[in-house]
Amino acid sequence: MEKIRIRVNGNEVEVSPDKTVLQVLKELGIHVPVLCHYEPLMPQGSCRICVIEDRGVLKTACTTPVEPNMDIKTDTPSVINSRKLVLKLLFSERNHYCMYCEVTGECELQDLGYEFGLDHFEFPTYERRFPVDNSHDFIMIDHNRCVLCRRCVRACSEIAGHYVLGEMERGIDTMIIADMNLPLGSSSCVSCGLCAQVCPTGTIIDKRASYLGRELQSDIIYSNCDLCPVGCGLEIYKKKGANFIIKIYGDWNSDVSYGVLCKVGRFLSLYDNKERVKGIRLKDEFGYRRIHEDDLLSLIKSKLNNAIAYVDGSLFNEELELIRELFKDKVYSIYPTESPIPTNINLKDLDNGSFFVVIGVDLNREYGTVGSFVKRNVIGKKAKLMVVDKGFNSLAKIADYVFNIKDLGLALDILKKEKEIIVIYKSLSKDEGKILESLSNARFLHLPLETNTVGLQKLRIKHDKVSAENVFIFGRNLEGIRDLPIENSFTLIFTPYENNQLYKGDVIVGVNDGFEREGTFYNLEGKKLRKEKVLKPAYDVIDLKTFLSYVLGKTEKVS
Ligand code: SF4
Ligand code: SF4
Ligand code: SF4
Incomplete structure (x- = not known):
């Protein structure tokens, strides 16, 4: 694009014509105070703190596009007095x-x-x-x-x-x-x-962050949320020298979420009040008793023969790889991992969608950032929305079409007429998958069940129900234990949270979780993301990755 010439504070400069005065001044390193302006938002020029003078006229820098022959001044008495008056008011x-x-x-x-x-x-x-x-x-x-x-x-x-x-x-x-x-x-x-x-x-x-500390008193740590497979970018404010987090912001530079978070990532992750599993417990005829880490290590060594492992998708890639090595590939997922129709679209592409089909998931309640991407297009850019579900779905009130999942076939006539549709789904039966795959104009985004389901897919860890003399179970979401064939096995469970299925364990070991844990996972787009360790564990728990490394003889210290 051909540049234009303007004057800024008496100097001739060449600038791109597709910029605002504020953007040009920023590029030239000239400070302009702002208040209503905020970079990711559309400028609106309402506070008038950013005024500059152009050929004797005061203009808002944030909303005025540059044009040839401008003579911009940023420090005249008129500019300074105007800004000051606005501020006083x-x-x-x-x-x-x-x-x-x-x-x-x-x-x-x-x-x-x-x-x-x-x-x-x-x-x-x-x-x-x-x-x-x-x-x-x-x-x-x-x-x-x-x-x-x-x-x-x-x-x-x-x-x-x-x-x-x-x-x-x-x-x-x-x-x-x-x-x-x-x-x-x-x-x-x-x-x-x-x-x-x-x-x-x-x-x-x-409210929670109030009076906990200032940004100046914080270490800022960039990380990714591992509470669902979206993997939103986090800007974490940890109080300097203390073991707590003041607040969490969305990271504007994240190429997954671009600043957006949901309630879970921003707030609930800091209100964690689920009861933790602490220490190591061994079942005997009197119930459970605490045992020492050394006893656990000897026990594990004696149980590794004839052993298999079950894992869930909360585990990071590094932990899964160590488990695979320890159990020589006899590792199974507690939950299904397959995508009925593979994902072939990025989250960023959702912003160009003109017709969304959301199946079996309420995006105001789950995968919230995906919900933001869809809603800002449907409400803001008038993209069309079809909601297909079997019960209440709060997205229905902004939808152009609402279908019961059993009538999916009836929706086909509408979908075929569209140039391109984006199908977002959590699970599909075989028949539903076949109907949707027949659409040549569709792109698909699968919302996997667990954070690192894609990691399990990549490591070829499949869902199966296998029995063995000794069964090791690793994971955060253990409801699925009820369906595993482990009644006659010696069972060791490594988990962060108490659960009503834990009584099935002969040994129960408390492990680290949340901000006490670091590692990588693959999000629903297949991007490898990193979760940073921010806090020291406040409980008597083991660091699972270090512990597994020690058992494999890769480190000299247990924790
Ligand atoms: S609450 Fe008031 S000061 Fe805060 S962002 Fe909204 S308009 Fe601005
Ligand atoms: S939905 Fe709107 S009002 Fe509610 S927390 Fe998000 S930005 Fe604020
Ligand atoms: S959408 Fe998922 S990854 Fe993003 S903040 Fe919410 S829970 Fe975390």
Whole structure:
């Protein structure tokens, strides 16, 4: 593209014509303060903090495209005074007594106050009280801190795809609302938390993170969520020198999720209250008694002959490889691993979809980030949606077509007429698979059952029910034990959580999980992702990977 010539602060420069003034100034290394602007969101130019002067006229840098012969000035008295006046008005409009605010020290409004040297309220402060909405499980909204930048509204719709937030009233009475002014906790909010991540002030806050610490006091660790096979990118704020996580943000640079998270990855992973398996227990005639790690090692050595292993898809590639080596390939998956129709589309391609068919899965409840990708296209770009399910599916209310799964054949006439369709499914019967495979215009995204199901596929670990004298079971999701033929076996179970099936184990060993664990897994697109270890285990548990390495003689220390 041919470049155009403009002047910036007296210097001639050549710039691309498809940029905004703000983008050009940023590339030139010229600082422009912003408040409503936020890089992944569409610019809207409402706060007017970013004004610049062009040939004597003040313009918002974030929404003005560059054009030939511009004469941009970023530091004239008119620019500085205008920005300062806007800021003084913003500080006066609602309650911005920073020392009482949870986000003081990391608030973008406060930062601007320092940048422009505001040391008092120039105008009478507007003392009217706005409500505080504490109805939501994870988020609080204090409307008294709101600067009406609408970042939350844009993030909830443009990026997260949920279209919950909007505004009511006008001028100084404007308020951010959920749905038709419902308390957030009773609204259609799915708790993805993106609004709290982008809010520049202390208005929308993560309740759990409140008063735990500032970003400055945090080590930031980039990782991937391993709570479902999407594998969203995480930006984890761990308190420096402490063994806890303050909060989790979506990583804008993730080439899986591009900043989006669901409730599970952002909030529930930090509210983990499932009971942990601690220590090592051996069953005898009196019940279970604790044994030492050395006794476990001798026991394992005596039981490796005539042994098989069962695993689930929560295990990382490194753990699975060690288990395969230890059990000489006699390793079986507790759950089915096959994809009825293989995936042939990336998550990023969903943004170009014009017709989605979602089968047997409620994307507001599971695989939430995939739900965001679909919803932002269906609601925002008017892509079509067909929901096929056998019961209630909350996506149905935004769908163009809704079918019961047993009527899938009837949907074919509609689907054949489309140029291209994207089929997103969790499981399919053989007949349903055959019907869908007959569509030449379809691309498929399989939502596997477990985080590393694709890893199990790659390692050729198949679902089977095999019995043996000694059975080792490794995994987090152990409901499936009830169907395994292990009644007459000596059974050793390595798992992080208590489960009503654990009584079947002759030996039960507590292992690490969550942020105590590191390793790689393959997500539903087949991308190899890494989960970082962030915390030291707070319980008496073994590190499974280290332990397996020790049993195989690959390391000298057990933990
Ligand atoms: S948590 Fe997510 S869905 Fe709920 S209001 Fe915020 S951005 Fe929207
Ligand atoms: S709640 Fe936060 S993000 Fe939303 S408009 Fe107010 S200040 Fe901006
Ligand atoms: S969609 Fe899956 S991987 Fe992404 S945050 Fe939610 S649970 Fe984690």
